[in-house]
Amino acid sequence: MELDYRFPAMSDLKARARRRVPRYIWEYLDSAEGNEGARARAEAALDAVELMPDILRGPVEADLGTTLLGRRYAAPFGIAPVGMSGAFWPDAEAILARTARAAEIPFCLSTVAATTPEEIAPHLGTQGWFQLYPSGDDAIRRDMLARAKEAGFHTLVLTVDVPLLSWRAREKRVRLKNPMALTPAILLQSALRPAWALGQLKRPALRPRIFDKYADPSAAGTEKHVGLALRVIPDWAYLETLRAEWEGPLVIKGVLDPGHVERLVAAGADAIWVSNHGGRQFEAAPAPLSALPAIREAAGPNLPILCDGSVRSGTDILRLIAHGADFVMLARAFHYGLGAAGAAGAAHVVRLLSEGLKLDMSQLGISTPGAVRGRLTAPLRQGRPFTPGQ
Numbered sequence: 001m002e003l004d005y006r007f008p009a010m011s012d013l014k015a016r017a018r019r020r021v022p023r024y025i026w027e028y029l030d031s032a033e034g035n036e037g038a039r040a041r042a043e044a045a046l047d048a049v050e051l052m053p054d055i056l057r058g059p060v061e062a063d064l065g066t067t068l069l070g071r072r073y074a075a076p077f078g079i080a081p082v083g084m085s086g087a088f089w090p091d092a093e094a095i096l097a098r099t100a101r102a103a104e105i106p107f108c109l110s111t112v113a114a115t116t117p118e119e120i121a122p123h124l125g126t127q128g129w130f131q132l133y134p135s136g137d138d139a140i141r142r143d144m145l146a147r148a149k150e151a152g153f154h155t156l157v158l159t160v161d162v163p164l165l166s167w168r169a170r171e172k173r174v175r176l177k178n179p180m181a182l183t184p185a186i187l188l189q190s191a192l193r194p195a196w197a198l199g200q201l202k203r204p205a206l207r208p209r210i211f212d213k214y215a216d217p218s219a220a221g222t223e224k225h226v227g228l229a230l231r232v233i234p235d236w237a238y239l240e241t242l243r244a245e246w247e248g249p250l251v252i253k254g255v256l257d258p259g260h261v262e263r264l265v266a267a268g269a270d271a272i273w274v275s276n277h278g279g280r281q282f283e284a285a286p287a288p289l290s291a292l293p294a295i296r297e298a299a300g301p302n303l304p305i306l307c308d309g310s311v312r313s314g315t316d317i318l319r320l321i322a323h324g325a326d327f328v329m330l331a332r333a334f335h336y337g338l339g340a341a342g343a344a345g346a347a348h349v350v351r352l353l354s355e356g357l358k359l360d361m362s363q364l365g366i367s368t369p370g371a372v373r374g375r376l377t378a379p380l381r382q383g384r385p386f387t388p389g390q
């Protein structure tokens with residue numbers, strides 16, 4: 001495949017994407033909070049993990065298929081929610097939904113996507129998860145959940161690590177505002193990226209369209225878009241209410257403290273998503289990988305655990321699974337693919353990850369991703385097998 005040679009690694013997709021989207025959009029996707037330490041530590045923690053290869057195993061048939069929350073996926077990874085994904089690349093949400101359907105992996109639509117659950121449904125098949133930024137208005141919340149369910153989204157993800165919008169310096173430096181102000185600089189940066197700009201001109205105006213039904217978008221005021229105006233900071237009581245309203249699987253996204261696990265499970269969480277929001281919320285947050293073992297220990301062997309953060313390869317996916325994750329999600333990586341080469345780029349991300357997983361699994365002599373838990377070098381060197389939580 002030609003793309004294998006143009007973009008042999010995620011870093012190649014990233015470099016190309018950077019040259020194809022306007023600078024202010026790039027800063028939105030790529031930045032993190034504070035001095036970006038949480039993001040840097042997530043990467044460093046991944047890089048530091050060694051896995052012990054096996055030898056003389058003969059042929060090993062790698063099966064990437066993974067069951068999560070009652071569904072079978074073709075690989076142990078999926079597409080994490082990105083607000084205003086469609087700003088990064090024209091029609092991003094629909095392209096990613098089709099990518100997920102073709103690859104038989106999950107696609108999680110953000111509440112604040114640039115499209116609606118109804119518009120995405122025809123592209124998605126049965127791969128849809130819906131991520132909720134909670135609305136404080138009971139009727140609107142119930143209606144949003146009903147719309148997601150009706151459109152075929154079967155798994156609900158409640159994001160709990162965004163009490164307030166964070167302060168990202170790189171966004172401020174390029175004067176990215178909410179809602180966006182069309183300054184001369186923004187217009188110039190857009191014009192300098194013709195493929196992106198022409199694609200966006202054909203699309204409806206960029207805003208979180210799910211809220212159009214509840215308020216006149218043009219009347220939402222200049223300080224806050226309507227989604228923010230409707231939003232509430234969730235608490236434990238909110239989780240209980242939500243649990244009572246949503247019949248399908250419920251995933252809690254943004255957990256890092258093992259001390260929260262027991263209460264989340266008691267409140268009806270079906271899975272925990274270990275995440276520091278790609279380092280975008282809190283500079284001092286622990287690296288997801290570092291948080292995983294204690295969370296697995298608190299959760300026991302059977303509670304599904306998802307994880308994300310700075311994943312760039314099949315090797316990174318195995319590193320997280322080795323520390324107790326069952327499933328790994330990626331946000332920026334899929335957008336690097338989109339920015340570099342549109343739909344073909346997003347599909348290429350799936351290929352890089354899947355082929356990388358298969359090659360690594362042959363090195364490790366394992367036929368299922370979960371078997372990597374026995375191949376962490378540190379416990380092996382101490383002469384004892386690794387069990388999650390150690």
Ligand SMILES: Cc1cc2nc3c(=O)[nH]c(=O)nc-3n(C[C@H](O)[C@H](O)[C@H](O)COP(=O)(O)O)c2cc1C
Binds near residue numbers: 110280
């Ligand atoms: C531009 C951008 C927007 C995001 N928007 C959302 C969102 O709307 N909801 C959410 O739960 N997480 C959101 N996230 C967080 C991702 O779902 C994910 O947790 C994180 O980015 C994972 O790290 P990665 O981008 O390095 O893969 C966003 C991330 C980025 C980069």
